[in-house]
Amino acid sequence: xxxxxxxxxxxxxxxxxLAAPSLLGAQVTGKKALTHDDYDIWKSISGRALANxxxxxxxxxxxxxxxxxxxxxxxxxxxxxxxxxxxxSGPRMTPDSRFLVFTIDPMHAVVDSLEDADxxxxxxxKDSLGVIDLSSAFGGGxxxxxxxxxxxxxxxxxxxxxxxxxxxxxxxxxxxPDSTAEGEEAEEEAPARAGRGGGRPGGAGRGGGxxxxxxxxxxxxEGDVLVFRDLRSGEETRFEDxxxxxxxxxxxxxxxxxxxxxxxxxxxxxVRTSSAEATPILTGEGEYSSVALADNGDQVAFxxxxxxxx
Numbered sequence: 001x002x003x004x005x006x007x008x009x010x011x012x013x014x015x016x017x018l019a020a021p022s023l024l025g026a027q028v029t030g031k032k033a034l035t036h037d038d039y040d041i042w043k044s045i046s047g048r049a050l051a052n053x054x055x056x057x058x059x060x061x062x063x064x065x066x067x068x069x070x071x072x073x074x075x076x077x078x079x080x081x082x083x084x085x086x087x088x089s090g091p092r093m094t095p096d097s098r099f100l101v102f103t104i105d106p107m108h109a110v111v112d113s114l115e116d117a118d119x120x121x122x123x124x125x126k127d128s129l130g131v132i133d134l135s136s137a138f139g140g141g142x143x144x145x146x147x148x149x150x151x152x153x154x155x156x157x158x159x160x161x162x163x164x165x166x167x168x169x170x171x172x173x174x175x176x177p178d179s180t181a182e183g184e185e186a187e188e189e190a191p192a193r194a195g196r197g198g199g200r201p202g203g204a205g206r207g208g209g210x211x212x213x214x215x216x217x218x219x220x221x222e223g224d225v226l227v228f229r230d231l232r233s234g235e236e237t238r239f240e241d242x243x244x245x246x247x248x249x250x251x252x253x254x255x256x257x258x259x260x261x262x263x264x265x266x267x268x269x270x271v272r273t274s275s276a277e278a279t280p281i282l283t284g285e286g287e288y289s290s291v292a293l294a295d296n297g298d299q300v301a302f303x304x305x306x307x308x309x310x
Contacts, residue, residue, distance in 0.1 A: 047090050051097035056134055058091035058100055067108050072100060072132065083143045088130060095162050095251070098135050099231050103156075104128040104149070126171050129153040131231065148234075154224065163251020164231040165273050169242060172224055220266075220287060223259050228276055237276040241265040244289075248297030255281075255300055257288040263309075268302055285309050 047060040047070070055076040062068035070088035074081040091102040106125035114124055131148040138144070156168035223241035230236075245256035254271040263285030269278045282288075286306030293300050 047102075049091040049093050049100070051093045051134070052095060053097040055097065056093065056100070058093070058102070060089045060091065062089070065108070067105070070102060072137075074138075081138050081143075083137070085130065092158060094158055094164050094166075094231065095160070096164055098133065099164060099166075100132040100134060101156065101158060101166060102130050102132075103153075104130050122174065126152040127154075129156055129168055131166065133231075150227070157245065157247055159247040159251030160249040161251070162249075163247075163273060165247070165251050165254070166229045166231055167245055167247065167254055168227050168229070169245065170225045170227065220261070220263075221259050222261055223257075223265065226256060228254060228271060228273070230273075230276070235276070237271075239269070239271070239278060244291065246291055246293055248293050249295065250297055253293075253297055255291060255293060257291060257302070259287070266306070268300070268304075270300070282306070 041063070043061050043063050045059050045061055046068075047058075049058045051057070055074060056072065057075055058070060058072045060068045060070045067087045068089055070085045070091055072083040072085070072091075085102070085104075087105045087107065088102045089105055091100055093100055105127060110125055129150040133147070136144065137147070150168060150170075152171040154169040154171055156166060158166055221243050223243040226239045226242035226245055228237045228239065239256060239258070241258040241260040242256045243259050245254060247254055251273055254273055255268065256271070257268050258265045260266070266285050266288065267283030268281040268288050268291065270281055271278045281300065282302075282304065284306040286304050286309035288302055288304045288306075290303040291300060292302070
């Protein structure tokens with residue numbers, strides 16, 4: 001009897017071994033293999049921002065291709081408050097936990113279409129800026145979608161540690177084609193083409209030297225409009241010809257460099273955020289770069305070639 005039980009057990013074990021490969025094969029063949037289409041529907045979380053008081057969190061969920069969505073969620077109170085803002089990215093809470101600042105990206109489909117058409121950079125849609133006041137965003141129980149927006153924004157900054165201030169640099173203004181200038185240019189070119197036998201335009205004046213002789217002009221960056229905004233009051237102040245800008249960590253100062261074509265704006269300036277008044281630190285035609293601020297905000301260092309500029 002004992003030997004029969006052993007045989008039965010061996011047979012049962014053998015049957016299990018024979019069945020195991022077929023079962024495993026069935027499980028493997030039952031799974032769907034991943035394709036490139038599967039990767040295209042994956043989404044990722046980016047741009048997370050948590051308020052210093054722990055009451056709010058914001059994050060962006062983005063597909064591999066297409067427009068992302070920023071989610072703003074309350075973490076305190078009995079009723080959950082959730083808002084989704086299309087195409088918003090890079091959320092950042094102000095140090096006082098009152099404001100949420102973010103970028104609003106252009107529609108992905110529009111950008112793709114223009115890129116396929118080899119559109120110029122000036123023809124591409126620009127980023128926008130959004131600011132939500134968290135203290136009043138849900139007044140009356142529903143979200144107030146009429147939050148602050150600014151169009152055609154290159155970039156923006158807020159202080160790291162204190163202050164409800166915002167600075168953002170605008171894109172250059174779009175230049176409208178001057179039909180009068182185009183017409184005059186065409187009239188000037190027409191006689192030159194018709195009168196090729198008479199020599200090149202300006203040929204009679206060659207004895208006085210070629211056009212453009214003299215000191216070589218240096219190329220300089222030309223600045224754009226910087227907008228400083230007090231988020232609590234909503235008041236804005238604009239500064240022209242700004243090339244770069246920096247907040248001190250505690251938000252007491254906004255330092256910026258400026259440059260324009262004739263050099264009259266070139267320099268480094270400091271803006272006291274409490275009054276929005278700019279004070280020149282050093283000016284004069286030249287280039288100003290590599291600005292560094294002391295941790296306490298009392299000192300600023302930078303590089304310039306003002307004394308060697310010609």
